[in-house]
Each structure stands twice: as structure tokens, then as C-alpha cells.
Amino acid sequence: MCGIVGFTGLRHAAPVLLDGLKKLEYRGYDSAGLAVMNDGVLSVKKVSGRIANLCEITKDGNTMPGEVGIGHTRWATHGAPTEENAHPHLSNDGKFAIVHNGIIENYIKLREELTERGYHFDSETDTEVIVHLLEMYYKGDMRKTLIKVVNRLKGSYALGVICADEPGKIFAAREASPLIIGLGLDENYFASDVTALVSNTRNVIYMDDGDFAELTSDSVVIFDGTARPVEKKSSRINWDVQAAEKGGFDHFMLKEIMEQPAAVKATTAPRIRKGRIDFEEIDISAAELAGIRKIVITACGSAYYAGCAGRYALEKLTGIPVETELASELRYSDPLIDEHTLVIVISQSGETADTIAAMKECRAKGAKVLAIVNVVGSTVAKLADYTVYTWAGPEIAVATTKGYTTQVTVLYMLSMFFAEKLGRISGKEYDRLMVMITRLPRHIQQAIDMNPRVTELAKKYHKSKALFFIGRNTDYAVALEGALKMKEISYLHAEAYAAGELKHGTIALIEEHTPVIALCCNRKIMEKTLSNIVEVKARGAEVLALTFRDNQKILSEADDLLFMPKVDEIFSAVIEILPLQLLAYHVAKENGCDIDKPKNLAKSVTVE
Ligand code: M6R
Numbered sequence: 001m002c003g004i005v006g007f008t009g010l011r012h013a014a015p016v017l018l019d020g021l022k023k024l025e026y027r028g029y030d031s032a033g034l035a036v037m038n039d040g041v042l043s044v045k046k047v048s049g050r051i052a053n054l055c056e057i058t059k060d061g062n063t064m065p066g067e068v069g070i071g072h073t074r075w076a077t078h079g080a081p082t083e084e085n086a087h088p089h090l091s092n093d094g095k096f097a098i099v100h101n102g103i104i105e106n107y108i109k110l111r112e113e114l115t116e117r118g119y120h121f122d123s124e125t126d127t128e129v130i131v132h133l134l135e136m137y138y139k140g141d142m143r144k145t146l147i148k149v150v151n152r153l154k155g156s157y158a159l160g161v162i163c164a165d166e167p168g169k170i171f172a173a174r175e176a177s178p179l180i181i182g183l184g185l186d187e188n189y190f191a192s193d194v195t196a197l198v199s200n201t202r203n204v205i206y207m208d209d210g211d212f213a214e215l216t217s218d219s220v221v222i223f224d225g226t227a228r229p230v231e232k233k234s235s236r237i238n239w240d241v242q243a244a245e246k247g248g249f250d251h252f253m254l255k256e257i258m259e260q261p262a263a264v265k266a267t268t269a270p271r272i273r274k275g276r277i278d279f280e281e282i283d284i285s286a287a288e289l290a291g292i293r294k295i296v297i298t299a300c301g302s303a304y305y306a307g308c309a310g311r312y313a314l315e316k317l318t319g320i321p322v323e324t325e326l327a328s329e330l331r332y333s334d335p336l337i338d339e340h341t342l343v344i345v346i347s348q349s350g351e352t353a354d355t356i357a358a359m360k361e362c363r364a365k366g367a368k369v370l371a372i373v374n375v376v377g378s379t380v381a382k383l384a385d386y387t388v389y390t391w392a393g394p395e396i397a398v399a400t401t402k403g404y405t406t407q408v409t410v411l412y413m414l415s416m417f418f419a420e421k422l423g424r425i426s427g428k429e430y431d432r433l434m435v436m437i438t439r440l441p442r443h444i445q446q447a448i449d450m451n452p453r454v455t456e457l458a459k460k461y462h463k464s465k466a467l468f469f470i471g472r473n474t475d476y477a478v479a480l481e482g483a484l485k486m487k488e489i490s491y492l493h494a495e496a497y498a499a500g501e502l503k504h505g506t507i508a509l510i511e512e513h514t515p516v517i518a519l520c521c522n523r524k525i526m527e528k529t530l531s532n533i534v535e536v537k538a539r540g541a542e543v544l545a546l547t548f549r550d551n552q553k554i555l556s557e558a559d560d561l562l563f564m565p566k567v568d569e570i571f572s573a574v575i576e577i578l579p580l581q582l583l584a585y586h587v588a589k590e591n592g593c594d595i596d597k598p599k600n601l602a603k604s605v606t607v608e
Pocket of ligand 1: 300301302303304346347348349350351352355398399400401484485488603604605
């Protein structure tokens with residue numbers, strides 16, 4: 001997973017490309033590069049490390065003249081994050097430069113063939129074969145050449161190309177990796193994500209798989225695999241530039257945590273009409289719904305944990321059995337899925353390779369797929385039978401926060417929507433839950449208001465060797481996400497356990513002062529979690545409990561307390577997660593970690 005940008009216009013390209021790359025840095029941040037064309041000559045600059053290094057060696061792009069160019073920010077897959085392996089890659093004759101996001105699966109064979117034909121390779125990347133294929137096939141017609149080249153590739157690509165013989169032009173191609181064309185005035189662009197485009201234009205075209213594009217400063221031609229032009233509708237991006245900027249916060253993660261009341265409101269409000277939930281985007285009849293024997297939720301990472309948190313409401317309200325399965329497992333498990341299964345896939349980016357593969361597998365088995373996704377026009381959104389956007393706005397921090405809460409919120413709303421369609425919820429219960437849905441943003445804000453107290457607690461816990469998160473049922477689902485947040489940004493060892501499982505092994509790890517974060521917001525089973533708190537206390541643990549103010553028994557057992565707004569457990573996960581996001585954030589800050597760009601990670605995982 002990498003980010004690519006391209007520019008053609010009447011002004012200096014390199015600063016525009018650098019600006020775009022900075023916006024895409026969340027996609028990969030181990031090396032970067034630019035290629036610019038000036039008077040028919042290509043020049044390339046590459047660095048290992050961050051975009052800041054590229055800005056430095058090019059004096060913010062000013063040392064690279066030219067009005068046409070491409071850029072790349074990398075998350076290494078094939079070959080270490082060195083300058084040689086950074087993109088753009090150049091052809092041996094110096095005529096072509098390319099940037100690529102994706103994986104070329106048959107690159108070894110192609111590399112052997114090209115080496116035999118006398119092409120030499122400067123990098124260990126899979127990408128480099130593409131630029132030599134371009135040189136090999138080029139006979140003066142770039143469109144035909146590009147088609148020939150991609151016909152030789154197996155895998156995924158968003159590809160950007162410049163050619164010294166084609167002044168003023170940038171070329172692009174897409175297969176299973178995101179690529180968006182930006183339409184400007186006397187200039188045009190492409191990028192992996194709209195965040196890289198919004199400071200220049202809000203008018204975009206989402207490319208589809210199999211599309212190619214040829215851009216000049218005043219024209220955009222999209223063509224297909226037969227070189228025939230294809231008509232494409234343009235879309236308007238309706239969020240503003242500030243949405244993708246830090247806006248005075250130290251980190252995107254903190255900004256995005258704070259945005260959650262508004263994000264959840266953006267998810268819920270458009271779907272509530274006259275006191276009822278209506279998903280216009282789900283064209284599924286009551287009869288079809290009644291034919292569904294099970295629901296399978298599949299996703300990766302936090303999106304999977306969102307599924308774990310939402311499944312309780314879905315199962316309880318619809319009466320349909322709900323299974324959750326990691327997409328990376330489901331894709332190879334020959335799952336028992338058929339036309340009577342509804343598969344719900346969840347993905348913030350809509351680009352996660354395992355999630356896409358799992359959804360393809362499920363569709364091949366006859367299931368209908370409903371996608372809960374944030375990024376508009378993403379692969380998951382395009383492949384699904386029903387696409388429900390979370391409308392959370394751009395999420396830049398690698399650690400997801402508003403992405404997660406809006407996904408869980410959609411699951412809550414789907415539970416009510418389906419239950420009503422199936423006639424399995426009473427009017428009274430529906431109205432009670434409706435009040436809770438409309439109050440979610442307010443309750444989330446109340447949880448955010450604990451920030452000062454959580455900041456203090458982070459000072460107490462940040463030096464811990466390991467932290468344990470325990471809970472049962474919905475609380476356990478939240479514990480899983482809380483522990484993941486802690487691990488990925490603070491690098492502390494954090495594990496989530498179903499509280500009842502502790503005594504089957506893990507309790508052996510509890511020693512004097514081990515922090516145990518106990519989630520006790522599920523009234524029906526609080527007593528049970530309390531007994532686990534007592535057990536870990538007896539072995540020296542320091543317990544931080546999240547619970548309600550009136551929970552006297554826990555008040556007397558826990559060392560530290562965070563009081564949650566009073567909510568029914570059926571919808572509590574989106575509120576309970578807030579203090580855990582904040583705790584992870586402040587612990588990571590205390591430990592001086594690079595919060596928005598944690599080591600070894602990138603925002604979307606487009607490789608297996
Ligand atoms: O874009 P997706 O929601 O499909 O991403 C899935 C996971 O990679 C993602 O949730 C990951 O676990 C987050 N970085 C966790 O904060």
C-alpha cells in the first residue's frame with residue numbers, strides 16, 4: 001500500500017506533487033520520490049524515509065523544474081525501504097518513469113524474461129518490470145503500449161506514467177487499487193485518494209478496474225482495454241480541505257477522536273426519517289430478508305472488532321444467527337455460505353486485500369454482500385451488492401477511531417432496520433432504541449469529556465510492561481479494540497481477554513502492579529466481571545474499571561475508575577471505546593511515539 005500522485009498543468013509540478021504526497025503519507029511512509037518532465041527530459045529524485053526528506057533535497061520541489069510529473073510514497077513490500085527501491089522507476093533508455101501502488105504477482109517470470117532480453121534492473125521491486133515492459137513495447141503510441149503492458153501483468157495496480165516522447169501528458173491505469181482523477185482549470189491530476197486532490201479541486205472521476213487515462217492540462221480521456229474512450233461521470237467532493245488537515249491538534253488521531261460526535265451524527269442523521277431508520281441504499285425486501293438463515297460479518301483489524309461489537313445487537317434484534325470471521329481466515333476456509341447467507345463486510349478504506357478477497361469468495365458462493373465502508377468509490381464499495389457509507393469524513397491517522405465508531409453505529413442501525421422489516425421488534429422497543437440512537441453523539445461527547453482524567457491515568461500506566469483488557473460479551477468486544485489501539489500506537493504489550501477465560505491460563509501473567517482495564521458496562525453480567533476483578537486484585541493487579549457511577553461493588557474494588565454515561569449495553573460499545581482510544585493516545589504520547597504513523601504500519605493493507 002502506497003500513495004501515488006500525478007500532475008499536468010501550466011505551473012511548476014514538483015511543489016504540487018509534494019503537497020499531494022504529504023496528504024497521502026498515511027498510506028506508506030518509508031520512502032518517497034518524484035519524477036518531473038522538463039523540455040522532454042525526465043529527472044528523478046528519491047529518498048528513503050519521510051516526504052520531509054524529499055522536500056529537503058528538492059528545496060520543496062524548486063530544484064525540479066517542469067510542469068508535468070508523478071510522485072510516490074511507499075510502504076515497502078518487495079525490497080527494503082531504500083533509495084534504490086523507492087519509486088519512480090526509470091526505464092533503461094531514460095524515456096519512461098512510473099509510480100505504482102499494488103502488487104505485481106508474476107514479476108519474477110517477467111523479470112527473468114526482461115533480463116534475458118538485456119534489460120537491467122536497479123531495484124528489488126516487483127514494480128520495475130512495468131517500466132521495462134513499457135520501453136520494450138513502445139512504438140510511438142502510448143495508449144496501445146499501456147494496454148499491451150497491463151495485459152502482461154497479474155495482480156493489482158494503480159499506475160502513473162510519464163514518457164519523454166509525450167510532452168504535457170500523464171498516463172494512468174487501474175486494477176484493484178484506488179485511483180482518482182482530479183479535474184482542474186488548465187490542470188489535471190490523479191491520486192490514490194481524494195485527500196491529495198481537495199486543495200486543488202473538488203471535481204473528480206473515480207476510475208474503475210480496467211480503466212486507463214490520458215491527461216493533459218486541458219483534457220482528460222478515459223479509455224478501455226481496446227483503446228476506446230469511455231464516458232465517465234464526474235463527482236463532487238462535499239467535504240472541505242480542513243477535513244483532511246490537523247486543524248490545530250497535535251495529531252490527526254486526537255482530532256479524529258474529537259470528531260466522533262459529529263461523525264456519528266453524520267452516519268445517523270441522513271438515515272432517520274420521521275422517527276424511523278431508513279437505508280435507501282439497501283434495496284432488500286422483507287421476503288428476501290426472511291429467507292436469510294445466517295449473517296456472516298467479515299473484516300480485518302479494528303473493522304473486524306467493530307463487527308464483534310455490533311453482532312450482539314444484530315443477532316438479538318433480528319433473531320438471525322450472526323457469525324464473525326476474520327477476512328484473512330474466511331477467504332481460505334471454504335465457508336458454509338450460500339444464497340441464504342447475508343455477508344456484511346466492514347472496511348474503512350474499502351481497499352483491504354483480505355476483505356476484498358473474502359467478499360469475492362462469499363459472492364462466488366451465492367451470498368449477497370452488504371458493505372459498510374467509509375471511502376467513497378473504493379473497491380469494497382464498488383463490489384458490494386449494497387453499500388452503506390459511514391460518512392465519517394477522511395480518516396488520516398493510521399489508528400482508526402471515528403472509522404470504528406461509525407461502523408458499529410451502522411450495525412446498530414441495521415439491526416433495527418432489519419428487525420422492523422422482519423416484524424421482530426415491538427413498537428415500544430423500537431422507539432426506546434431510537435431515542436438511544438439519536439443520543440449517541442451526546443453520550444460520545446460525555447465520554448470524550450473524560451479526557452483530562454484519562455490524561456492523568458496515562459501518566460500512571462505508560463511505563464507498564466503489559467496491560468490486560470477484560471470484559472464479557474459486548475464489553476469483551478470493546479476490550480479487543482481497546483487493546484489493539486494500545487498496541488499499535490504505544491507499542492506496549494496489550495491483550496484482551498474474555499474475563500471468564502482469565503483463569504484458564506492468562507491469570508498466570510498477573511503480577512504486582514500489572515494494569516488490568518476492566519470493562520463493566522454490561523449490567524446483566526457485571527457481577528461476573530466483578531469476580532474476575534477480585535481474582536486479579538488478589539494477585540496484585542492495579543485495576544482501572546470503566547463502569548457506571550452507581551455500581552457500588554466495583555467502586556470499592558477498583559483502584560481507578562472512569563464513569564460512563566448511562567447507556568443500555570446493546571448500544572454501549574461506541575461510547576465505551578472512547579476512553580480506551582484516549583488512553584492509548586496519551587500513553588503513546590507519554591512514550592514519545594509517532595502516533596499518526598506507527599512503526600511498520602500503514603493506513604490500508606492492500607497486500608495479503
Ligand atoms: O480499511 P479497513 O477498515 O479495511 O482496515 C482494516 C484494518 O487494517 C484496520 O482497521 C487496522 O486494524 C487499524 N489500523 C487499526 O487501528
